[in-house]
Amino acid sequence: MMELKHTTFRKEDLQNLDTAYRRNFINSLSGYKSINLIGTIDTEGNPNLAIYNTIIHVSSNPPMLAMLVRTPVKPRHTLTNIRETGVYTLNHIKQEFFNKAHQTAARYHGKKSEFEIVGLKQWYSEHFKAPFVHESPVKIGLELREEYTLKSNGAILIIGEIVEATVQQNAILSDGLVDLGVTGTITASGLDTYYTTRKIARLSFAKPDEDLDVIG
């Protein structure tokens, strides 16, 4: 097989890149991202919606997720609302509304919420204050548990506990896995590129000296 050509960037090369080039390049290096719409509400009851691509699993018991929020140099409604109310929601994105989700990243300044501006419906559950996205097949309600400020660049890591999850019923498999093919959840890379997926396989738990099985 012919080997494909590769290019190596060293530290100095990375430092000397044009700002926009470096932003695109570095943002695509970590691979695909978990993208979600984060719903919050301020103390006056105004909802807010913003797309985030920095979400990771922390633990399943207690159920916790982490999210990295960039330095608050401009008013950051999402972070302010989370700190003031202690709650936020995480909502999966589908191909049907990926452009609306992307548009929530614009820097709006007025009182009108992104829900209204981009055309997504708010949905409230009985016991949770922050708004969910009606159109999302997976809607998660979280309570703020911890915050860490990274010394390197001032970004803030938010740790939240999942206290509520509303999931499209036919996507929940018998062993608990939510089938993201059935929900139609999409993924992204870089800052602006969106993808649907096709399952390769679900594999059995890896053990030394045992062959893997395809289990789904």
Place this chain on the structure above:
Amino acid sequence: MMELKHTTFRKEDLQNLDTAYRRNFINSLSGYKSINLIGTIDTEGNPNLAIYNTIIHVSSNPPMLAMLVRTPVKPRHTLTNIRETGVYTLNHIKQEFFNKAHQTAARYHGKKSEFEIVGLKQWYSEHFKAPFVHESPVKIGLELREEYTLKSNGAILIIGEIVEATVQQNAILSDGLVDLGVTGTITASGLDTYYTTRKIARLSFAKPDEDLDVIG
């Protein structure tokens, strides 16, 4: 359009789930994950390779990524090696070797490295101590910068600076974006399900009161 049925799990429901069910369920709630093979080397020169799905972008200048590593209750070669040598590599996974990548999660105890056990080739660059995966279309070399231990569950957040990146040349677009369709990078959900992707669209930067353009 007929509305699909949804199921809501509240805090008590989540607490009462069977352990395996909860692990599958919660692990799929954050959406797709950035999966990568992490290459390290110990102080005696023994290489180690392990799959991780908890990687997020931190900043592009300086170029930094974060990775969450679970509590070190058992010997964690990856974390020990990173702490002792200060360096590690992150390598994209392709469909051609996703089963080998999955198998690196098995708890091996001997001296034989996962590279040898699963059948992936080590590759070393001139100026970097930790091993890269020869078969990976994107190979990133990082230096450890910071560590945070989460109070909630003892997991450790590792912040690394990208000091080297070797990327399949024909996948780098003119504005710096690495096209993960060209590299054939795959994604995952839960703990065991792997996916290829198909691009929906690349969208222009979102601005208030401006329509989005498809730019790729």
